[in-house]
Amino acid sequence: MERLMRWFVLGLVVASMTACYSVLKPGRCDQTSDCASGFYCNLEPTPGADGTCFPISTGDGGDGGGDADGDAAVESMMPDAGNDVSEAHPDADGGAGEGGPEVQPQCTKDQDCSGTTPLCSPDGTCKGCKDLSATFCSGRLSSLPACGPSGACVACATSADCSKDATKPICDLTTNACVACTSDDQCFAKLGADPGVCMSHQDGRCATDAETIYVQKGSTCSESTDAGTSAKPLCSLEQVLLAIGSKKVIVLRGATPAPSWVAQNAAPELSIIGQKTAGIVGVTGPALHLTGGHLYIRSVHVTSPLDIGIVADGNSVLRLDSVLVDNCAKGGILLDGSSFSIVNTTVTGNGPGDLAGLAWGGIRVQNVPSTGSTAFARVSVTNNKQVGLSCSTAVTGAGVFASGNAGGVEISPTCAVTPCASAGATCGSTLP
Numbered sequence: 001m002e003r004l005m006r007w008f009v010l011g012l013v014v015a016s017m018t019a020c021y022s023v024l025k026p027g028r029c030d031q032t033s034d035c036a037s038g039f040y041c042n043l044e045p046t047p048g049a050d051g052t053c054f055p056i057s058t059g060d061g062g063d064g065g066g067d068a069d070g071d072a073a074v075e076s077m078m079p080d081a082g083n084d085v086s087e088a089h090p091d092a093d094g095g096a097g098e099g100g101p102e103v104q105p106q107c108t109k110d111q112d113c114s115g116t117t118p119l120c121s122p123d124g125t126c127k128g129c130k131d132l133s134a135t136f137c138s139g140r141l142s143s144l145p146a147c148g149p150s151g152a153c154v155a156c157a158t159s160a161d162c163s164k165d166a167t168k169p170i171c172d173l174t175t176n177a178c179v180a181c182t183s184d185d186q187c188f189a190k191l192g193a194d195p196g197v198c199m200s201h202q203d204g205r206c207a208t209d210a211e212t213i214y215v216q217k218g219s220t221c222s223e224s225t226d227a228g229t230s231a232k233p234l235c236s237l238e239q240v241l242l243a244i245g246s247k248k249v250i251v252l253r254g255a256t257p258a259p260s261w262v263a264q265n266a267a268p269e270l271s272i273i274g275q276k277t278a279g280i281v282g283v284t285g286p287a288l289h290l291t292g293g294h295l296y297i298r299s300v301h302v303t304s305p306l307d308i309g310i311v312a313d314g315n316s317v318l319r320l321d322s323v324l325v326d327n328c329a330k331g332g333i334l335l336d337g338s339s340f341s342i343v344n345t346t347v348t349g350n351g352p353g354d355l356a357g358l359a360w361g362g363i364r365v366q367n368v369p370s371t372g373s374t375a376f377a378r379v380s381v382t383n384n385k386q387v388g389l390s391c392s393t394a395v396t397g398a399g400v401f402a403s404g405n406a407g408g409v410e411i412s413p414t415c416a417v418t419p420c421a422s423a424g425a426t427c428g429s430t431l432p
Helices: 002-023 136-140 184-191 237-243
Strands: 039-042 052-055 170-172 177-179 212-215 249-258 270-282 288-290 294-303 310-313 317-326 333-336 339-348 353-355 358-360 363-367 374-382 389-391 396-403
Touching: 170 184, 212 237, 237 249, 288 294, 310 317, 333 339, 353 363, 358 363, 363 374, 389 396
Parallel strands: 212 249, 249 270, 270 294, 288 310, 294 317, 310 333, 317 339, 333 363, 339 374, 363 389, 374 396
Antiparallel strands: 039 052, 170 177, 353 358
8 A cells, every 4th residue: 555655646746747848848937946946037028038047147246146036137048949049138228237247347457458548447448548537647647647649648748747847848749758948949838938948058947037137228128126037127248247146047138238248157057048139249348258157158149349259268168059259350259268168159250360469260269278178069160351260279179160261271270170061950050
């Protein structure tokens, strides 16, 4: 009897299983219990997908499993008979839906990005800096605070971005890096105000108004103690000696009369920068007489109808750049014991000079110091009324063009300077 009962129960179980599998097709269901472990039954009215077993998502976006009602999100769709569906059923917004597959970020670091979208944004997508907030670059890396044209964070996009290092005030738009200035125009454009002077001969900074004194003879000039500003300039260089104080930059505008000027300033050097066709005109003596200190002159026209144009002696240091010295009655430039560096300068129509019976015209190197520079580079010495360049001893010269000088000698052999043959980009001055 007991054996008979066991066979009866077993028969019922087999019959039940046979009935179930005969009703439902593989992968179809009426309830979650019809599905295999790890799957749930989709009962939503979805054409072609309702009554189908779906795997329960285990991604971070879901809850790790389905609930009793089969509401867990799906990761992928089980294939229906005759269909091959590999993507999860999207939600109304086109996404994977709540509990759907985990969405992997496009990037976790900038190195994952490239091209015009080189930055990994906080949402894990690659973007260009223009697609992000205005402060994204500055708040992210202090050394690259600006948004560059390529979409990357860069040191600068304009010169206004270059303010941390005074010696690198200009933005190089090729490299988007802050660099030293190379021209006055760059500083004019950056500051939009006076003085508009590039100190390329020193450290590459743009000079500030606080370190500058202005000289311009005209209706607004003054000799009062508060003069020397752009709005109220000094009337002559003679007044500069009284007003210069700790200032080291002189902006010279227009032609101004000059005394035999003694500059006794210590290094760093005093700089005279010419603007608006600046000129120094000697009245009764040399236009400029440097007896000590360091002096740099740029973009200035020097003339002295009655005397020598420039005299530098003692232990002085003279540097000239883009200077025209012409029509000085007793010679152009006399260098007597000073060190010098004369670059891109034209000396023409001067002399004749007489130095203890020695006739000279354009430039005379009377003595050289034991130390310091004694160099000429890209200098034109032309049409002077005696020897163009004469020297007591050898000096350094490169790109020196000498032509049309009287006296039968363009450059004295004692100078040991070989003139270049034809005026051009590397031979002689670029001044007109």
